[in-house]
Amino acid sequence: MVAPPDNDVLFARTLRHSHRGSPALLGVSVAVREGEILGVVGPRGSGKTTLLRCLSGQLVPDQGEVWFNGAPVNTLGAAARDQLRRERFGWVGSEPHLLPELTAWENAALPLLMRGVRSRAARAKAQEWLERLDIGAAARKRPGALLQSECQRVAVARALVAVPAVVFADDPAAPLHHADRAQVLRTLTSAARSHGVTVVLAGTDPGTAAYTDRTLTLRDGRCDQAVAPQDRETPDPAPANA
Numbered sequence: 504m505v506a507p508p509d510n511d512v513l514f515a516r517t518l519r520h521s522h523r524g525s526p527a528l529l530g531v532s533v534a535v536r537e538g539e540i541l542g543v544v545g546p547r548g549s550g551k552t553t554l555l556r557c558l559s560g561q562l563v564p565d566q567g568e569v570w571f572n573g574a575p576v577n578t579l580g581a582a583a584r585d586q587l588r589r590e591r592f593g594w595v596g597s598e599p600h601l602l603p604e605l606t607a608w609e610n611a612a613l614p615l616l617m618r619g620v621r622s623r624a625a626r627a628k629a630q631e632w633l634e635r636l637d638i639g640a641a642a643r644k645r646p647g648a649l650l651q652s653e654c655q656r657v658a659v660a661r662a663l664v665a666v667p668a669v670v671f672a673d674d675p676a677a678p679l680h681h682a683d684r685a686q687v688l689r690t691l692t693s694a695a696r697s698h699g700v701t702v703v704l705a706g707t708d709p710g711t712a713a714y715t716d717r718t719l720t721l722r723d724g725r726c727d728q729a730v731a732p733q734d735r736e737t738p739d740p741a742p743a744n745a
């Protein structure tokens with residue numbers, strides 16, 4: 504394995520993956536710089552979720568390499584990948600997956616509580632993030648008493664509360680109305696920018712590109728790039744807003 508360039512926080516080389524024989528990624532390469540917001544856009548079924556799951560260590564690709572901060576991820580065992588995800592990555596998907604018995608602040612504070620941060624400090628941090636995302640007033644409500652867009656913002660707060668190195672956002676605005684969608688994407692990306700958090704933001708809506716620095720377009724498990732990534736030793740970063 505050849506190590507990636509030093510200035511890439513995430514780097515993947517010729518990823519291939521099939522789900523029970525059904526191909527999802529067919530040789531995707533990508534480089535993400537520190538603090539960058541990279542969009543991954545493409546139609547449904549184009550492989551966006553599979554790519555984010557491979558990059559975040561949730562899934563080991565059938566072939567190819569994933570590197571984080573110059574260290575290989577795909578060769579780590581399951582426990583080390585879990586630890587990496589817990590300690591360095593945040594995740595927000597199209598469903599908020601909040602715990603119904605916990606309040607908004609407790610849900611948002613979970614990554615800190617799981618790291619052993621004391622409740623009072625974790626609560627203060629969670630409250631800060633909920634306010635930044637304009638839902639500070641809902642901190643003591645349970646998910647059942649919140650609107651869908653509010654739940655999604657709690658999930659965004661949970662992804663950012665520990666200021667991870669990278670947030671993977673898998674179509675986080677998908678179930679929302681247009682106005683709520685814009686607000687969730689805007690608050691996620693501006694909060695990440697102000698804290699230097701790298702974001703990989705997947706979306707079916709081409710409008711996703713408006714919130715990102717660059718966009719990688721996937722189609723049927725391949726990058727829409729002039730040169731097939733599998734032909735490159737070291738891939739160029741994805742073209743800007745391709």
Ligand SMILES: Nc1ncnc2c1ncn2[C@@H]1O[C@H](COP(=O)(O)OP(=O)(O)OP(=O)(O)O)[C@@H](O)[C@H]1O
Pocket residue numbers: 522523525526527545546547548549550551552553554707
């Ligand atoms: N767990 C799975 N089992 C079987 N096939 C799967 C599984 N996950 C994904 N696939 C298939 O792999 C391909 C890529 O799916 P993936 O979810 O990565 O695409 P996507 O671009 O994120 O789609 P969407 O926008 O609908 O979430 C699709 O053909 C999908 O049906």
